[in-house]
Amino acid sequence: MATTRRQLPPRPETAARRREILAAALEIFGAKGYNNGPLAEIAEQVGMTHAGILHHFGSKDRLLVEVLRYRDESDVEGIEGQHIPGGTELFRHLIRTAFANEERPGIVQAYAVLSAESVTDSNPGREYFEDRYRVLRGEVAEAFRAMCAERGVDDPAHVERAATSVLAVMDGLQVQWLLDPTQVELAATSAFAIEAIALQALDPRPSPFDA
Amino acid sequence: MATTRRQLPPRPETAARRREILAAALEIFGAKGYNNGPLAEIAEQVGMTHAGILHHFGSKDRLLVEVLRYRDESDVEGIEGQHIPGGTELFRHLIRTAFANEERPGIVQAYAVLSAESVTDSNPGREYFEDRYRVLRGEVAEAFRAMCAERGVDDPAHVERAATSVLAVMDGLQVQWLLDPTQVELAATSAFAIEAIALQALDPRPSPFDA
DNA sequence: AGTAACTTACAATGCAGTCAGTAAGTAGCA
DNA sequence: TGCTACTTACTGACTGCATTGTAAGTTACT
Numbered sequence: 001m002a003t004t005r006r007q008l009p010p011r012p013e014t015a016a017r018r019r020e021i022l023a024a025a026l027e028i029f030g031a032k033g034y035n036n037g038p039l040a041e042i043a044e045q046v047g048m049t050h051a052g053i054l055h056h057f058g059s060k061d062r063l064l065v066e067v068l069r070y071r072d073e074s075d076v077e078g079i080e081g082q083h084i085p086g087g088t089e090l091f092r093h094l095i096r097t098a099f100a101n102e103e104r105p106g107i108v109q110a111y112a113v114l115s116a117e118s119v120t121d122s123n124p125g126r127e128y129f130e131d132r133y134r135v136l137r138g139e140v141a142e143a144f145r146a147m148c149a150e151r152g153v154d155d156p157a158h159v160e161r162a163a164t165s166v167l168a169v170m171d172g173l174q175v176q177w178l179l180d181p182t183q184v185e186l187a188a189t190s191a192f193a194i195e196a197i198a199l200q201a202l203d204p205r206p207s208p209f210d211a
Numbered sequence: 212m213a214t215t216r217r218q219l220p221p222r223p224e225t226a227a228r229r230r231e232i233l234a235a236a237l238e239i240f241g242a243k244g245y246n247n248g249p250l251a252e253i254a255e256q257v258g259m260t261h262a263g264i265l266h267h268f269g270s271k272d273r274l275l276v277e278v279l280r281y282r283d284e285s286d287v288e289g290i291e292g293q294h295i296p297g298g299t300e301l302f303r304h305l306i307r308t309a310f311a312n313e314e315r316p317g318i319v320q321a322y323a324v325l326s327a328e329s330v331t332d333s334n335p336g337r338e339y340f341e342d343r344y345r346v347l348r349g350e351v352a353e354a355f356r357a358m359c360a361e362r363g364v365d366d367p368a369h370v371e372r373a374a375t376s377v378l379a380v381m382d383g384l385q386v387q388w389l390l391d392p393t394q395v396e397l398a399a400t401s402a403f404a405i406e407a408i409a410l411q412a413l414d415p416r417p418s419p420f421d422a
Numbered sequence: 423a424g425t426a427a428c429t430t431a432c433a434a435t436g437c438a439g440t441c442a443g444t445a446a447g448t449a450g451c452a
Numbered sequence: 453t454g455c456t457a458c459t460t461a462c463t464g465a466c467t468g469c470a471t472t473g474t475a476a477g478t479t480a481c482t
Contacts, residue, residue, distance in 0.1 A: 007459085008447090008448065008449080008458080008460065009448090009460095010460075010461095011446095011447065011448085011460065011461080014460085014461080017461090031331065031332050032331050032332050033244070033246060033328060033331045035244060035246045035247040036246040036331065038436075038437060038438090039437080039438070039439095040436090040437075040438095048462080049462080049463060049464075050437085050438080050439090051439085051440090051441095051462080051463065052461075052462055054438080054440090055460090055461065055462065056461085056462095059438080059439075060437095060438065060439090088419065088420045091420050092420055095420070109330055109331075112327050112330065113327050113328065113330060113331055115327070115386060116323050116324050116326070116328065116386055117244060117324065117327065117328065118390070119320055119323065119324060119386065119389040119390060120242065120244045120247065120320075120324055121242050121243050126390070129390055130390050130391055133387050133390060133391070134391065137387075137394070158403055161396070161399065161400045161403045161404070162404075162407075164384065164387060164395055164400050165380055165384070165400055165403065165404035165407070167383065167387065168379070168380050168381075168382075168383025168384040168386075168387060168400075168404070169376055169379045169380040169383055169404065170379075170383070171379075171382070171383035171386060172378065172379025172380055172381070172382035172383035172384075173375065173376070173379040173383075175326060175327055175330065175379075175382060176344050176348075176375060176378065176379060178330040179329070179330060179337070179340055179341050179344060180341055180344070180345065183345065183348070185372070188372065189372045189375050189376055192369055192372045192373070192376065192411070193372070193376035193379070193380065193408060195418045195419065195420065196373075196376070196407045196408045196410070196411030196412075197407045197408070198419050198420070199407070199410075199411060199416050199419055200403070200406065200407030200410060200411075201407075202419060203416075205410050205414075207406045208299065208358070208406065208409050208413060209299045209302050209303055209306070209406065209409070218425090219424080219425050219426065219481095219482075220426095220482095221426075221427095222426065222427075222481070222482085225426080225427080228427090249470075249471060249472090250471080250472070251470090251471075251472095259428080260428080260429060260430080261471085261472080262428080262429070262430080262431095262473085262474085263427075263428055263429075265472080265473065265474090266426090266428065267427085267428095270472085270473080271471095271472065
């Protein structure tokens with residue numbers, strides 16, 4: 001048995017280099033999809049060969065999950081975590097995010113493409129998106145419950161559905177906006193829909209469709 | 212010049228055979244995505260080689276656009292076209308569709324995957340989805356205007372946004388439902404959200420987030 | 423007789439991942 | 453401080469596989 005000193009720490013520049021790769025991968029995967037986005041193109045963008053990327057991340061699958069995590073962190077201000085804003089603060093934050101998103105179509109496209117692609121057979125990003133939606137639904141629902149409590153609403157019947165709907169409408173609007181930005185106002189429509197859903201959750205009115 | 216009778220009519224069974232292929236392609240593309248869904252797998256499902264499929268459709272790109280058109284026709288009852296139901300009928304139809312969709316996850320997945328994939332670079336389905344959303348938005352907006360008129364609402368300020376939101380929430384819910392059907396009620400949540408959006412469009416209340 | 427509806431065989435890419443090798447950094451030690 | 457041993461961070465070449473499209477041949481309908 002040798003006195004093995006195996007496993008040296010990574011070099012100081014390595015962390016920055018990895019972030020470069022993750023940013024490039026987010027761009028390529030966003031533009032062309034995960035399946036259709038070759039490692040070689042990502043490599044080219046950071047001045048490397050595709051083998052160099054595999055050296056850092058092991059496989060394309062693992063690169064994707066790291067890209068998704070990276071996107072969370074680099075997201076302007078992480079929605080989740082932190083102080084869990086009590087009442088209306090989370091919703092204001094969601095609407096601000098929608099406004100910010102109008103200035104970064106690349107990120108929006110990456111998210112829209114990769115989340116939908118994640119439902120396909122044996123996609124490596126699936127677990128990430130399952131977890132993400134579960135966490136986000138929980139946080140939005142919690143914010144709804146806080147608002148209900150503040151306003152003395154006892155029976156928050158539709159809190160779960162409202163939370164799910166808020167996230168759904170934001171995602172769905174992104175796809176329509178990406179397809180035709182001249183016809184869809186991403187932020188203004190997000191704000192309208194979120195308000196509509198919140199109002200119905202906090203203070204329900206009868207359905208306009210029942211005869 | 213020979214008395215060429217070039218171009219013989221297709222044989223009687225051909226139309227049915229093509230439909231078989233389209234159905235198989237919809238299933239494969241839905242399950243694995245367009246880029247990741249090989250022709251060979253579609254061919255296998257209809258008992259053919261991939262060259263046989265290319266004989267019928269010429270290229271994979273052209274197959275996709277025909278698949279998308281086919282999906283419209285085979286959709287239980289086409290939302291668009293026909294009699295353009297005057298008032299609340301369209302919304303009831305949308306909600307019924309959401310209930311029907313809970314029984315056919317394959318179709319839902321195909322739609323979710325292919326619509327998101329269509330925003331990627333040079334995707335052959337893009338034009339189809341652009342057109343489709345434009346048409347659907349117009350029809351839903353028209354239905355909103357009809358409801359406003361029936362109820363004597365003069366200023367339908369948010370009709371366009373409401374129409375966009377209704378479609379968006381339905382699409383977004385599908386993705387969440389596909390990721391975790393045990394946590395998301397597709398139809399019930401669709402109904403809740405559509406009602407919330409419709410109520411706010413027909414009879415707006417002030418935002419709960421101001422002040 | 424001619425063509426539709428295929429099949430088999432093949433051409434041409436594109437792509438992830440492996441492997442051996444190289445240059446440069448770092449740790450331990452004299 | 454300088455030397456040695458080992459590791460990281462790559463490159464280039466290659467393998468192997470998957471995949472779309474084409475071309476030529478076969479069968480059977482009309």
